[in-house]
Amino acid sequence: MATLLHLDSSLFPQSSASRDVTATFRKEWEAQHPDGTVIYRDLAAEPLPHLELDGALAGFTAPDEHTPEQAAAFVLRDQLAAELEQADAILIGAPMYNFTIPSTLKAWLDQVIIRGRTSGEKPSAAGTPVVVVASRGGSYAPGTPRESFEFVQNYLEKVLNGMLGLEVDFIVPELTLARSNPATAHLVDLADASKAKAHEDAATKAKDLVSRLAA
Template sequence: MTHILLIQSSSNLASSVSRDLSETYVNDYKATHPDTTVTERDLVSSPIPHLGVDLLGGFFGKPEALTEAQKAALALSNTLVDEMMAASLIVIGVPMYNFSIPSALKAWIDHVVRAGRTFHYTAEGPSGLVTGKKAVLFLAAGGVYSNGPYKPYDFQETYLRAILGFIGITDVTVIRAEGLALGEESAAKAKADAHARTAALAV
């Protein structure tokens, strides 16, 4: 049985391409794998706090000395880590904002990338603890960043692969819809190509 954790991070709730692709994939996957269960975490409709003094204090403070605010912040982080650990497949819809990921997604990452929970330090350096899982990233961008002159500006896929790999998730598939702001023809082709790849992936 597959348990999917679906993460949504686009602030466009009306016509988001990353939301459309990730939701289509999950629905198609469920159709071909009927025993699939899904936990959805919408970081825009239900935002989580960015890394602040209470969460940082919860991470590094002594358990017996934590304030109620620190305990609450740490409890949310534990819940988010537990959701990720319970999933066998992590699906993330990600628009590109200013060459990188939305701050809402960065907030989630700051809650779940934790020493002692999702990675630990060894004599050879840090080692990820989130192993045996797959991730599928649905990336949307107005320009073209997978190749060409703007490739050096891609801090979307590069960052996500790096941070997921750091905690042990190295089986990562990326579906891109790019060139969405380069005219109607470019946008239509990008969406069609991405949907075709999404349909093939869900089989």
């Protein structure tokens, strides 16, 4: 039975574009794979602590050499790494805040990236597929005026693939603020089309992953 690791990081529990799309993915995943397991973390509702000195040092120190403080701090890092390693697929909601990812998602990354285990020459979760829902209020696509301000996909591709060795795929609902911003009212049709495509992609990717893991 396959295991899905699902992370949401949007601050908004009701009006979040990224949460809506991850919910579509998860609903389809569970419909296709009712006997599977889902590990869920709402990083906004229950934020993880930032990585501090003892936890960081513990990642570079042999377990039998940990101080009591390092051992206590490493419990969480070990748990998060185990969840990552247990997952057959990963789903991440990553809305753009101030051109980059939410700090709560960055805290998860800092905790879960452990040199010599989840990162390094042989990352322990290498090859695991991850679908990232990278929603944003405007458009930062290639050729747009704000293309150079895009630090969500660029960053997550480097860290998820380059450090953790994961197989990264993005779903990008854009222009999510078109209906609430009078200055972008003329983009509502494009926003609606982007939203519809994101939900369609989420359902399709969930089905494809279930089929792939069952093969």
